[in-house]
Amino acid sequence: AVLADNGHEVTLWARRDEQAKEIDQAHTNRKYLPDVTLPVTMRATSSLAEALVDKEAVLFAVPSHSMREIAREARQWMTKDMLVIHAAKGFEIDTWKRMSEVLAEELGTEHKEGITVLSGPSHAEEVIRRCPTTVVVASQAEQAAERAQMLFMNSYFRVYTNPDVIGVEVGGALKNIIALAAGLVDGLEFGDNARAALITRGLAEIARLGKAMGAEPITFVGLAGVGDLVVTCTSRHSRNWRAGHMISQGKKLDEVLRSMGMVVEGVRTTKAAYMLKDRYRVEMPIAEQLYAVLFAEKEPAQAVKELMGRGRTQELEEIVGGW
Ligand SMILES: NC(=O)C1=CN([C@@H]2O[C@H](COP(=O)(O)OP(=O)(O)OC[C@H]3O[C@@H](n4cnc5c(N)ncnc54)[C@H](OP(=O)(O)O)[C@@H]3O)[C@@H](O)[C@H]2O)C=CC1
Ligand SMILES: O=C(CO)COP(=O)(O)O
Numbered sequence: 001a002v003l004a005d006n007g008h009e010v011t012l013w014a015r016r017d018e019q020a021k022e023i024d025q026a027h028t029n030r031k032y033l034p035d036v037t038l039p040v041t042m043r044a045t046s047s048l049a050e051a052l053v054d055k056e057a058v059l060f061a062v063p064s065h066s067m068r069e070i071a072r073e074a075r076q077w078m079t080k081d082m083l084v085i086h087a088a089k090g091f092e093i094d095t096w097k098r099m100s101e102v103l104a105e106e107l108g109t110e111h112k113e114g115i116t117v118l119s120g121p122s123h124a125e126e127v128i129r130r131c132p133t134t135v136v137v138a139s140q141a142e143q144a145a146e147r148a149q150m151l152f153m154n155s156y157f158r159v160y161t162n163p164d165v166i167g168v169e170v171g172g173a174l175k176n177i178i179a180l181a182a183g184l185v186d187g188l189e190f191g192d193n194a195r196a197a198l199i200t201r202g203l204a205e206i207a208r209l210g211k212a213m214g215a216e217p218i219t220f221v222g223l224a225g226v227g228d229l230v231v232t233c234t235s236r237h238s239r240n241w242r243a244g245h246m247i248s249q250g251k252k253l254d255e256v257l258r259s260m261g262m263v264v265e266g267v268r269t270t271k272a273a274y275m276l277k278d279r280y281r282v283e284m285p286i287a288e289q290l291y292a293v294l295f296a297e298k299e300p301a302q303a304v305k306e307l308m309g310r311g312r313t314q315e316l317e318e319i320v321g322g323w
Contacts, residue, residue: 001128003059004039012044012259013051020046032262034130052077057151059118060103063263064090064173067099071106080110083147085137087118087230089172090265091272096279099170114144117165117276118152119172120223121231123238130156137161138168138221160223167219170210172228174239176266177273178202179232179306181290184300185245194304198286199233204315205284209273212280240266247293248300270294285310 004010005255014020023029023044027037045051052058052074062070067088084107089101097105104112120135127133137152137159139145145161151157162168171199178198206229207220219225232238243264246256257264273287289307292298 001039001042002152002154004042005130006151008151010039010042011051011055013048013232014041014044014046017046020044033076033124038128041293045074046098048072048074048078052082055082057083057147059083060086060088060099062088064088064099064265065093065268066105068092068102071103075107078107078111081301082111083116083144083151084111084114085116085118085148088265089119089176089180090269091173093268093271096272096275098166098173100165100169113141114139115165116144116148117172117226118159119168120147121227123231124233125237127157132156132158134158134160134223134227134280135233138163138165138224157296159265162219162222162224164216164219166213167210167215167217168224169216170213171206171220171222171224172263173269174206174209174273175176175202175225175229175232177270177287177290178206178229179238179240180244180247180264180266180270180294181286182233183246184243185244185247185288185304187248188300188304190304195233199229202233202286203229205282207284209276209280212282213276239264243267253294301310 012023014023029036029038058078060067060071084103086099086103091098092102100115100117103115104248115136116137116139118135118137122133122135133156135285137148140163142163149161166299182195182198185198195279203220203226206225208219210220211217232240239260239262243256243260247253257267270287270290273284274291277284277287285307293303295298
């Protein structure tokens with residue numbers, strides 16, 4: 001819708017023909033964005049060929065678990081000049097690869113350098129109402145990031161560029177697990193101090209893993225770090241926060257995911273963080289406790305108790321290296 005507002009010819013692809021027809025003909029998307037009218041110039045189709053042929057750019061905005069499959073299918077309709085952007089916030093299941101790595105593998109070397117990530121605090125429910133929103137586009141290739149910036153930027157959607165693809169992807173994925181934890185803590189009525197503690201110490205964990213994976217730590221104080229972390233931990237629109245809240249009320253994970261009917265990326269990302277912390281040998285106590293709550297039936301209150309009872313430590317040890 002942002003691209004359509006900017007005067008571009010946009011064709012949205014959806015896997016279900018019925019959903020594509022609804023968007024194309026009625027200009028609504030009742031399941032995901034009720035009470036919204038989409039730009040009438042925006043077309044929709046369930047044919048990848050129709051969506052991709054003769055296009056200047058492609059934005060992959062599918063859930064992370066389906067990125068590889070869709071990219072593999074899409075490749076045959078793509079040209080080497082096409083700008084490739086993605087907006088998914090997660091890692092691939094089992095390989096725990098970042099989305100740009102998955103895309104580079106599937107789309108071939110001609111796209112590798114230019115793959116661009118769009119991330120930051122941007123709940124769809126607000127963007128579609130044209131609320132002022134800021135995001136970041138990251139790419140190894142400055143030109144690609146600037147092309148994406150120019151395509152999307154307008155009076156309500158401000159786009160910054162950043163060369164740190166790893167940082168932007170890691171920040172966007174990991175904030176979801178902290179948001180799940182924030183939903184739990186809010187559901188337990190542990191208060192505003194606890195939520196602020198989670199956001200701040202969650203950011204320390206995100207930056208620690210991100211740095212070990214090759215990110216620039218400064219990226220995490222930007223829109224893909226603090227920005228998205230704050231919005232996801234505090235917004236009523238966040239599915240991750242809502243899932244955490246439901247679990248705090250005693251609902252089982254399966255039941256929560258079924259009732260949401262939308263992707264809750266933080267659940268799989270908790271598994272990713274649990275594996276990646278060992279691979280990169282970093283401490284991630286919040287991710288570790290959340291993993292136990294989601295997958296080993298630990299009581300959320302017990303998890304919080306154990307986090308509060310950890311040994312003494314200094315706040316900024318990984319940044320200043322201690323005294
Ligand atoms: N919602 C938001 O505000 C934001 C979301 N993101 C990220 O964007 C990504 C997509 O999230 P979002 O659109 O919100 O998710 P939703 O769950 O709201 O919608 C998912 C969409 O993807 C489709 N889909 C699901 N599984 C597949 C599959 N295997 N193959 C093809 N299509 C599939 C669904 O189709 P169907 O109805 O047929 O199941 C539906 O159209 C996530 O990584 C998310 O973190 C990033 C920024 C903001
Ligand atoms: O990433 C998002 C906003 O920037 C969406 O977060 P949720 O998936 O928690 O709704």
